[in-house]
Amino acid sequence: MRDNNDMPGHLARRFQQIAVAVFLAEVGEAGFDLTPVQYAALATIKANPGLDQVTLAGLIAYDRTTITGVVDRLVQKGLAERRASPRDRRARELEITDEGRRVLRKITPAVESAQQIMLRGLSAREGEELMRLLRKAIAAGNELSRAPLRDMQA
Amino acid sequence: MRDNNDMPGHLARRFQQIAVAVFLAEVGEAGFDLTPVQYAALATIKANPGLDQVTLAGLIAYDRTTITGVVDRLVQKGLAERRASPRDRRARELEITDEGRRVLRKITPAVESAQQIMLRGLSAREGEELMRLLRKAIAAGNELSRAPLRDMQA
DNA sequence: TACTGATAGTCAGCATACTGAGCAATATCG
DNA sequence: CGATATTGCTCAGTATGCTGACTATCAGTA
Numbered sequence: 075m076r077d078n079n080d081m082p083g084h085l086a087r088r089f090q091q092i093a094v095a096v097f098l099a100e101v102g103e104a105g106f107d108l109t110p111v112q113y114a115a116l117a118t119i120k121a122n123p124g125l126d127q128v129t130l131a132g133l134i135a136y137d138r139t140t141i142t143g144v145v146d147r148l149v150q151k152g153l154a155e156r157r158a159s160p161r162d163r164r165a166r167e168l169e170i171t172d173e174g175r176r177v178l179r180k181i182t183p184a185v186e187s188a189q190q191i192m193l194r195g196l197s198a199r200e201g202e203e204l205m206r207l208l209r210k211a212i213a214a215g216n217e218l219s220r221a222p223l224r225d226m227q228a
Numbered sequence: 229m230r231d232n233n234d235m236p237g238h239l240a241r242r243f244q245q246i247a248v249a250v251f252l253a254e255v256g257e258a259g260f261d262l263t264p265v266q267y268a269a270l271a272t273i274k275a276n277p278g279l280d281q282v283t284l285a286g287l288i289a290y291d292r293t294t295i296t297g298v299v300d301r302l303v304q305k306g307l308a309e310r311r312a313s314p315r316d317r318r319a320r321e322l323e324i325t326d327e328g329r330r331v332l333r334k335i336t337p338a339v340e341s342a343q344q345i346m347l348r349g350l351s352a353r354e355g356e357e358l359m360r361l362l363r364k365a366i367a368a369g370n371e372l373s374r375a376p377l378r379d380m381q382a
Numbered sequence: 383t384a385c386t387g388a389t390a391g392t393c394a395g396c397a398t399a400c401t402g403a404g405c406a407a408t409a410t411c412g
Numbered sequence: 413c414g415a416t417a418t419t420g421c422t423c424a425g426t427a428t429g430c431t432g433a434c435t436a437t438c439a440g441t442a
Contacts, residue, residue: 078272078288082346082355083251083264085362086244088289088377091399092366093237094428095373098400110237111428118232128390134232135242140429142392147427164390164437192236195368200361201236207350207358208239212246214349219249220430223242245429248398252430265398282420294399296422301397318407318420374400 089192097188104184106177107151111136113185115144116178119154119168122226126165132224140221153177243346251342258338260331261305265290267339269298270332273308273322276380280319286378294375307331 078084097110108116114134119125122133131141145168148154153174159165170178193201216222232238251264262270268288273279276287285295299322302308307328313319324332347355370376 076340076343078268079363080359082343082359082362083247084268084288085359085366086240086247086346087264088366089362090240090244091289091375092369092373093240094399096369097237099372109427110241114232114238126390134238135245137429137431138391139393139431140427143427143429159390162390162438164435166391186230189230189236191372192240192369193365195365196361200364203357204361204365205234205236205239207354207361208236208243209233210354211347211349211358212239212242215246215250215346218253218345219246221245248429263397280420291399291401292421293401293423294397297397297399313420316408316420318405320421 093188093192096192097185100184100188100191101181104181106181106184108177108181111140111144112148112153113181115141116148116153116170116174119148120170120175120178123169124167126159126162126167128165129224129226130168131221133226135216135219135221135223137221148174247342247346250346251339254338254342254345255335258335260335260338262331262335265294265298266302266307267335269295270302270307270324270328273302274324274329274332277323278321280313280316280321282319283378283380284322285375287380289370289373289375289377291375302328 094110097113101108101113115130115136118130118133122129125133127141127145128138130136130145131138136144145154145156149156153171155169155171156166157169159167193204196204212223248264251267255262255267269284269290272284272287276283279287281295281299282292284290284299285292290298299308299310299320303310307325309323309325310320311323313321347358350358366377
């Protein structure tokens, strides 16, 4: 029988588990309380002011039902704002707050450090190669999950 | 700023997301209702009859608080049994049922197929290399999560 | 314009995962 | 032996992620 260590699915889960733990540890030590998902959402909102939730979900490959809760928590923490879109009354436009900008700026070193720690067993070249292979596998499987990555439309 | 696609943490989340979706799709098409986590637990119980929950958790790197629910559902589906250990009254010994054995046997082709599909963007050599790099990164980060991989004690 | 279909967002329900706390039982050591 | 520490398990609470359903709104078309 195939061993766990020969199962890409098992290795994926394990690597992600470590990645999240490292992220939370680094960010927590820096004095912040932000999850990987919240960080990605906030950074994307900052880079695309006024985007709606579906677009945000597509840009970071979240399910749209997950985004609701994530944005709820960003708003609740005062890092982002959600307001009705003037052009489409179904949509909510998202904006980062000054406090959100401040947190993003201060948190960046911890996030960078986390990315390094989760690759600490690999050489620089191996780390690059791992990322390349992950990107390639992800690109081929993009449409297989309910929350595929999507480009900006306009 | 570092792009999402240059963040190993983001790539890890995305790859795992696809891996789970592929697993559920393949297994579902084969007519079974088993999650990746439940599958790993059941296979490990079969390979190590009579093991307790903490040992099971260590062998597949789950948090012990997660195992409780997973085993609950395996028991509820009639695939595994949980009984008090005669040697340690705190511990529960786990055993696979005949139905569990039958399901494992029948489900194997779908699981195998899923492992291939999630690597379909890569050549055979690239798939091997990806798994090697993941194993190496995981080994170096094993102690960084609350649920590290553990060997059998006995 | 009225109908039809698609879209944005939310919600209920379920299954991982984690933190932190607690209980019962076992191990260890003075 | 008795106090202390450790261990196996569970639980409450929170945060992803998913399925499926629903409402409100918009877009396209007959």
